[in-house]
Amino acid sequence: MAISVNHQVQPEKWLIAPHVIRLETSIIREILKISSQPGVISFAGGLPAPELFPLEDLKRICGEVIEKYGPAGFQYALSRGVPVFVKLLAERATVSGCPTEPENVLVTAGAQQAIELVARAFIDPGDYVIVENPTYVGALQAFNYYQARYVPIEMDKEGMRVEQVETSIRKYNPKLIYTVSNFQNPTGITMSEERRQALVDVAVKYNIPLVDDNPYREIRFAGTPATQLKAIGGDAVIELHTFSKTVAPGLRIGWINGPKPILSQFEKVKQCTDLHTNSFSQYVIYEFVKQGLMDPQIEKIKANYLEKRNTMLHSLEKYFPAGVTWTNPEGGLFLWLELPKGISAKEMLPRAIERGVAYVYGSPFFAGGGGENTMRLGFSNPSVSDIVEGVKRLGTLLKEKV
């Protein structure tokens, strides 16, 4: 006879670690939940355009992977990644200007896991991390878990104000410098060439790892390509990559390109986390790249996002009141807006959702506080016609406020 003891169980009293209780759920994920109501046009996510997922190719390749690699696609695999895939990643990085060997590579479950591994490997409670202000909120969440403290560095249109970095290093002795150098999330800003060189110089001078979270580099639809920090800094730079923005985020494949001794440390950490990254997904992306599908895929994405960015810029000009400014990104997924001082983008969000449009307010991206009058608009996911309509709805609301 089964005995039910359920009435005695009180999981709410179990002793969850205090630093986990203190963690906040991702604000973006919360906003995504609210904004996925029917009728709401959402600029909130950093979601790729679903119409660009290469579904037919992926369908065919999934079958081919099963035929070609058999059980290997479903077996436990090496923590570093499936060797043929690792080799391919190293070759592609080398061709892109960053000499890389397979021993420099660790395949991860997206760039988010790569950030997490970096945080786990480097951060003890109370350690300082230099970040851009604002910066990617998912990185702050990962660093927060390990109880990092922040040295937020101001940004302007050339990216992080690198001249502030050296004094900050002297003062706080940080463990890491974290940057999103290309088409930054959330601002869409790309670091200038001079700043890149200066940032590498300062990282090398003080021997502090420079983490370049680089998910958007390939999605450049205007302007001239920037030199990669990794190409300038070599082993001074830990570069994080992902296939989420080029193939599909659901496959959860990213990778780290870093110095060999550090990669061995990451490998141990990776083993504690999940043993290894999904082998089937690695074979699928391997075949996708090998079959020459990657470059045409990126071209399709660039054309689509360029049109969407242009539509958003034109609509902002047309429907937004004076006093609001925005960035003009040459790639990536996001545009960043500053509203007149005194308007809180957070307070305005419920009203915007009532009017059928959603965005992410900017304050959570600021490790140093502030940014109440800022917001991020993602242009990759909505259709062109929804971009026009959504910006119109938001502009109408804003005109009532200014």
Ligand SMILES: Cc1ncc(COP(=O)(O)O)c(C=O)c1O
């Ligand atoms: C700067 C940055 N890093 C990392 C990620 C996470 O990407 P992934 O899907 O590869 O985990 C994102 C996703 O939006 C991002 O913008």
